[in-house]
Structures are given as structure tokens and as C-alpha cells.
Amino acid sequence: MAADKNRQDRRQFLGGGVRTVGAMALAGFSGFLAGQSGKAEETIWQIDPDVCTTCGNCATYCVLDESAVKAVQCFDLCAMCDPCPGYFDLGHRERTTAAENQLCPTGAVLRTFIAEQAGVPRFEYYIEEKDCIGCGKCVEGCAMMNGSLYLQVRHDRCVNCNQCAIAVACPSQAFRRVPASQPYLMKKKALAATQRRGSS
Amino acid sequence: MRRQLRILSGLALLLLLVAGAGAQELLSRPEIEGHATPTAEFPEPRSASLEYTDVAVLAVALGLSVYLALVRRSRRGLFLLAIGSLAYFGFYRQGCVCAIGSIQNVVLALSDSSYGVSLAILAFFALPLVATLFFGRTFCAAVCPLGAIQELFALRPVRVPAWLDQALGLAPYVYLGAAVVYAATGTAFIICEYDPFVAFFRLSGSANMLILGACFLVIGLFIGRPYCRYLCPYGALLKPLSRLSRWHVRIPPEECINCRLCEDACPYGAIHPPTVKQSDADRKAARTRLVLLLALSPVMVAAAGWAGRGLGVPLSRLHPESQLAERVRLEETGQVEGTTDASDAFYSTGRPRQELYAAALALHERFSVAGMLLGGWVALVIAVKLIHTNLRRQRTEYSAEKGNCVSCGRCFWYCPAEQVRLGLIENVDVVVKRPPAEEGKS
Ligand code: SF4
Ligand code: SF4
Ligand code: SF4
Ligand code: SF4
Ligand code: SF4
Numbered sequence: 001m002a003a004d005k006n007r008q009d010r011r012q013f014l015g016g017g018v019r020t021v022g023a024m025a026l027a028g029f030s031g032f033l034a035g036q037s038g039k040a041e042e043t044i045w046q047i048d049p050d051v052c053t054t055c056g057n058c059a060t061y062c063v064l065d066e067s068a069v070k071a072v073q074c075f076d077l078c079a080m081c082d083p084c085p086g087y088f089d090l091g092h093r094e095r096t097t098a099a100e101n102q103l104c105p106t107g108a109v110l111r112t113f114i115a116e117q118a119g120v121p122r123f124e125y126y127i128e129e130k131d132c133i134g135c136g137k138c139v140e141g142c143a144m145m146n147g148s149l150y151l152q153v154r155h156d157r158c159v160n161c162n163q164c165a166i167a168v169a170c171p172s173q174a175f176r177r178v179p180a181s182q183p184y185l186m187k188k189k190a191l192a193a194t195q196r197r198g199s200s
Numbered sequence: 201m202r203r204q205l206r207i208l209s210g211l212a213l214l215l216l217l218v219a220g221a222g223a224q225e226l227l228s229r230p231e232i233e234g235h236a237t238p239t240a241e242f243p244e245p246r247s248a249s250l251e252y253t254d255v256a257v258l259a260v261a262l263g264l265s266v267y268l269a270l271v272r273r274s275r276r277g278l279f280l281l282a283i284g285s286l287a288y289f290g291f292y293r294q295g296c297v298c299a300i301g302s303i304q305n306v307v308l309a310l311s312d313s314s315y316g317v318s319l320a321i322l323a324f325f326a327l328p329l330v331a332t333l334f335f336g337r338t339f340c341a342a343v344c345p346l347g348a349i350q351e352l353f354a355l356r357p358v359r360v361p362a363w364l365d366q367a368l369g370l371a372p373y374v375y376l377g378a379a380v381v382y383a384a385t386g387t388a389f390i391i392c393e394y395d396p397f398v399a400f401f402r403l404s405g406s407a408n409m410l411i412l413g414a415c416f417l418v419i420g421l422f423i424g425r426p427y428c429r430y431l432c433p434y435g436a437l438l439k440p441l442s443r444l445s446r447w448h449v450r451i452p453p454e455e456c457i458n459c460r461l462c463e464d465a466c467p468y469g470a471i472h473p474p475t476v477k478q479s480d481a482d483r484k485a486a487r488t489r490l491v492l493l494l495a496l497s498p499v500m501v502a503a504a505g506w507a508g509r510g511l512g513v514p515l516s517r518l519h520p521e522s523q524l525a526e527r528v529r530l531e532e533t534g535q536v537e538g539t540t541d542a543s544d545a546f547y548s549t550g551r552p553r554q555e556l557y558a559a560a561l562a563l564h565e566r567f568s569v570a571g572m573l574l575g576g577w578v579a580l581v582i583a584v585k586l587i588h589t590n591l592r593r594q595r596t597e598y599s600a601e602k603g604n605c606v607s608c609g610r611c612f613w614y615c616p617a618e619q620v621r622l623g624l625i626e627n628v629d630v631v632v633k634r635p636p637a638e639e640g641k642s
Binding site: 015173 | 226228229230232235237238240242243245246248294297298301302304305306309315316317318319320321325329330333334388390392393398399402404405406521540541542544545546548549
């Protein structure tokens, strides 16, 4: 009986020791990591538009039924081309706004007439975000001209999966984790165009 | 054919248009009087302060779970808390980030100095571990959303044969090892990629993952918590910590009267009967086995590590760079026709092939080291498991095995002593008719 009791005590003591060491190790480890990356912000996913090849996976691989990726227009870079290859399916002869002439499968690229210059009508091209499915067709079309359209993860929709499902499927490895305070990435030339306007 | 024609005509039109501007130069934006250039809107991500709300909810839920499991001993309370956790961490927060996935964030932060893990994720990683070290797996009982959804589905649990349970129980350690390798190499977070339940939490996701999740839930009807027991890599961390725990749920509120009523109460096979006294011969044999195992295990680990080196190439297949190099190589040597999106993307960057191949070779090297460690790790886990089963233990009562018990509290109610505590019955003799001989013994 006494031997049993002794063994019990020994076990308890040993357990206590291991536990203390374990707790200290855990605290130390967490402390070390916190110290090392304490300044680290939460990261979120974003597409580097200079790397993206508009493969179309963004529309289908997002865990959300309606992808969190949408096309974005950089108005400063858009040259209001006539016709806009991001708006029109250039394979069609006509240039009317009939759905079959539009490149966007959901009609999410909208245009508003601004003015006519030397016989050339100028439109501003917008993305109607609620209709955009992030397929990148307009981005691909626009790339023939200035490339002012580009794809971005929209953070009002993205649920910030710890592993973005599109990032795994992206053939060009265009997805990156970016700090939450700088949630969007711009094309280099879009950035330049915006800065030009800012300075002028 | 028609399509090609259309594209050609389109291109011709474009060429005319671009001719003036030159192929690479940008067209300038026309100045239009009275028209200001609009700016695109960029919606902000979820505010960072909400992250700390999550941590606060986690801490409160953990505290509640400990209180309900150890102090109140309330199965109903735990059940309600599990539903609450499922609602918050599962359906409201949609499953990200969770303690299980946070392992990978921590590992990536350790291996890649440019990645820092945020304090909130660190808290998700560390708080449940600390709680488990002191109070057992109370996190699993009612806080983890994955545990909670399985808990709700454990309706007709059958007993898994011990040998199978033990063998399958090794899988979480292998999964943990693989997840660490892929997180450390920056390949992918596979725990998140193959999380079977997150598709339910979001009520969307790829069809494959939804089917996988449904399979887990259906299996979970009969085999309690299949993910927790046979896959969860965080559970693999919690198990040994729980074994060390100072305060752990007990089936009887006080003393066990060995009535056997709780024997089959645990849907997760965590209740162990008292040990029978070993004969001297058995004890000797066990001791010899133990010595042998202790001597052999370093050899096992070394051998498995050596063999693991060969895993370098297969392991690296999951890395996108390695995949790409393989594809480009095949295309270069003419073994495959055509290109893929990935190889097209690669060619369009103008990056030299040799550079890609060199990067892939470096990756193979890294993964060989990782494979070695992984092999050693798996052997170590097996060795420890074998040693553990050969250790002499003495149990005088029916008890919840601390490692596997998730502190769910289902077994409490089966114990007559508990029913006395609850005032449901006067004393245990109402339920248990102890034969006089037994009474004499105790
Ligand atoms: S073409 Fe695709 S990416 Fe562009 S606006 Fe339409 S749906 Fe969005
Ligand atoms: S992180 Fe998730 S929600 Fe966001 S874009 Fe990627 S898959 Fe979609
Ligand atoms: S998956 Fe990658 S390459 Fe394809 S559209 Fe999305 S970001 Fe671009
Ligand atoms: S074992 Fe894993 S999945 Fe199950 S409750 Fe615990 S942490 Fe959650
Ligand atoms: S509390 Fe009881 S029923 Fe629940 S896991 Fe532990 S031993 Fe099994």
C-alpha cells in the first residue's frame, strides 16, 4: 500500500515537473514568435496583376460561389479606345452594345458616353462589380491596348481563407500574401499613370 | 475556322489602331474638358480589431468549456457551447483561421523570415495548447468548430477494434509531419486545402470538398469524430499535452465503484477498464520487449530517415515550381504536345529555362532533407507508440484515457455516482446490485 502511494506521489511529482517545463516551453516559444513577428500584421491574399495571365481560374476556383475576384478599371491608364477591346468582342462585325457583341459574358463592363472628339466617340468604361464573375476576359482584351483593366481580390467579399483556393490553382503563381494595411496591388504602369495624374 | 477568321479580322483592325501608337507604347488618355477622371473604389478588408474579437471569443469559450467540463460536469452545457462555437467559429467566421490551420502559419513564420504570424493567429495556436496542458482537451470538447460539427453527428457510434484504432491513430502524426513540410517549404497549407468541413461552414466550395465533407459526416454517424481521431494534426499536438494535464475530466464525480456501467459510454473509445494484475512471467516479457524497443528505436529512426531521403522528388511534386519545371522539361524534350496555362505563363515571363531547372533541383534538395526528417519523424512516432503500449500501467478504476478523451462529458451520466450527485437517485445501490463477494473485497 505504502509502495503504491509512493509510486503515486512520484508520478504526480514527475507529471508536475513535465507540465511546468511544457508550459514554459510553450510560453517561451509563443513569446519568441511574438517577439519575432510581433509587428507582423495580418496578411491577406492579393493578385499581382503584372504576373496574372488571365487564365480564367479566378472565376471558378474561389471557394465562394461568386468569386471574390473582380476586374478593376484603372481610369488613369484607360485610353478610351474606340473600339474598346475589353468591351467588344472584336470577332463580331457590329459595334452595337448588343450582348453578343460584348466580350464580357455577364455584361458587367458598362460604358457611358462622355464626348466626341474629332469624330471619335469617347466612353468611360466601368466594371459593374455585382455582375462581374472575375473571368478576366475583359482584362485579356484590354491587354491588347493599354491594359488598364486588371483582376483583384475584392476584400469586401473575400473571406481570407488561410489557404486561398485560387492561389493553389493559379498557373502563374500570381497570388501573394500582402499586409492587410496595403490590401491591393497595382500594375506598374497603372501606378505610374496614377502618379502622373497626381503630380500634374 | 470561323472563329479564327473573326479573331484575325479583329486583330487586323487592332493593328490599324495601334499602328500610330507603336506596339509597346501606351496610348495617352484623351483630355476631355469638363470630365474628371473617376477613381476606382477599393473596399477595405475586415478590420483588424475584429481579429481580436475572435481571440476574445476563443478565450471565453475555452474558459467556459473548462468550467462546464470540470466544475459543473454538465454535458448539456458543453453541448450548447459546442453549438455556439460551431455557429461563431464555423458558420459566422466561416472556419478561418482555426487552431488546426494555425500550425502552418506558425511553421511558415519560423522558416520564412519575411512572413510574420499575427498575434491573433498565434493566440489561436497557443491558447488551446496551454488549456490542454492543464485541463485536458476541453478545446476539442466544445470550442473547435470541426470537433463540434462531428460531435453533433456522432449518433450511432460503434466501437472501433482496438488494433485498428491504434493503427489509424498514427495517421494524424503523419499528416502533421506532411503539413509542416509543406508549410515550411512555402508549398501550400494542405490542412486548409483539404479541410473537409470548411465547405459546409461557407455553404459553398468545390464539389469535391463538399462530397468529402459529406462522407466524413456520414462516417461520423457510426464512427465518432473520425477527423478528430484519425486525421486532425492539431489533435496530434493536443494528445500528448492532454496526457500531462493536471486536471482532467473524471467519469465518476468521486470514487469509481467499478460497476462497469460506463464501459461502452464513450463514442470515441476513450474509456479504459481497470488493469488486470499481470503475472510475473508476463511482466518479465513486457520488460524485455521494452528494453528491446528502446534499443531498437534509434536504429528505426535512423533507417527511416535514410529511406526518407528518397521521398525528395515525390514530395516536391506538390510545389508549383517543381511541377512547372517538370512540364517545361517535357515540352522541351518533345515528350508532350502543346502547352499548359502554367507553361504559357512561364514562357511569357521570358525567364530562362535553365534558371527554372536550377530552382527545381534546389527544391529537390530541400525536399530530400524534408523527406529525411519526415521519415525519421514517422519512425519516431511508431517507436513511441510501441513503447507506450508496452509500459506498465496500473488502473484501479474505469477511466477516461487522457490522450484520446475529448472531455465531451457524454460518459458522466452513465455513472451511478454521478446520478447520485445530481440527486436523480438516492444511492448507487439502487442501480448496482453488488454481489456480496465483491462488496467484501472493496
Ligand atoms: S469580362 Fe469577366 S472579369 Fe471582365 S467584367 Fe466581365 S466578368 Fe468581370
Ligand atoms: S482567399 Fe478564399 S475567398 Fe478569397 S479569393 Fe481566395 S478562395 Fe476566394
Ligand atoms: S488564377 Fe492566376 S493567372 Fe489565372 S486569372 Fe487568376 S490570378 Fe490570373
Ligand atoms: S481533434 Fe482536432 S478537429 Fe477534433 S476537436 Fe480537437 S482540434 Fe478540433
Ligand atoms: S468525456 Fe467521456 S465520453 Fe467524452 S471523450 Fe472523454 S471518456 Fe469519452
